Amino acid sequence: MTTLFTSYQLGGLTLPNRVVMAPMTRVRAAAGGLATPSMATYYAQRATAGLIVSEGVQPSVIGQSNAGTPGLHTDEQVESWRPVTAAVHANGGRIFAQIMHGGRVSHPDTTGMRPVGPSAVPAVGDAFTPTGPQPLPTPRALDTAEVAEHAQSYADAAGRAVDAGFDGVELHGANGYLISQFLSSNANLRTDRYGGPVANRIRFAVEAVAATVETVGAARTGIRLSPGGTFWGIEETDTVELYTALLTELARLEVAYVHLEATVDEEALLTLRRAWPGTLVINPSVPMGPKQTGRDDADHWLALGAELVSFGRAYIANPDLVERLRGGLPIAPVDEAAYYQGGDAGYLTYPAHQYSA
16 A cells, blocks of 8 residues: 555655655855755755755756855856755755746846846746845846747756756746746747747747756656646636646656646646656645645545655754654644744754654
8 A cells, every 4th residue: 555655766766755845945045056054954854755856946147036045057056065965865865956947036136137038027026135025027038049048057957966966856847937937828928939829838848848858867857837826926828738738748758757736726636647647746735825735635645646745844844754744743833934034043943853751
């Protein structure tokens, strides 16, 4: 019988359990987008997860969304990540880097550059910048000839990730960032081969994944998607048709996994499960939504055919989450005020469960 604690073979990796630590922005990187010793400790503390997916890592300067996030586009950044991946591996873990291009969800105060997107349509909300929240600006629409360069940036970062010791990469195709913007029907108003009908709107995602597969191999490539999600003002028409078409193309590329967020109803998610023949990672909770994923949610989705289940916020305050889930132990609450405050408090200061005598 398959349980959350049954091992799973993901490409060349043997996962000791089916718990995935979901990617979460923690804005603790050093100047220059460098990973830090505290980040090595943070991820190593959580190495009992079947698989860790890192926070979003920008593949280029213009791809950076938030201040304080790490990158994988310079040699110095690669070098800074090596102690992180080494610490996770020393503790018996496995870690993928999430490659995240913010697209229009960025600000010149963060990057020194005007953001780019599929069309000159601003996102809804405020950017997190070094000088505090700022209204998101209108992005510059990418010329057709430029699009391939940004698709390739995911692959270039993936190559650097593997060089830095990551076991693979997850392309961030969710939550209103660049890949999601191309999938959108209101952020993407293009009339070239990247806009309009479903076959065109999925093209950027497919090209980014294909380039990554060519660079690091299909077994080291996953993608996260948020079908029907409305992050940063995103809208999508024909959600099931759109994602069925995308999953069909991803199946041809034989990527390691698809990571779906529960941003659409269960019936639609099950339709997408049937359309995807490979490994499915499901995140049963909407990011930043009112409910955290729990053991019951995980068991429910394993019974429905997901192979792996990701947990986000629960991992912030519970570095030993696998052990807590296995033993039915209390899940410690998280201090939301410490999410993005920087420093080690609310980052490295959450203890493992303390057993009383």
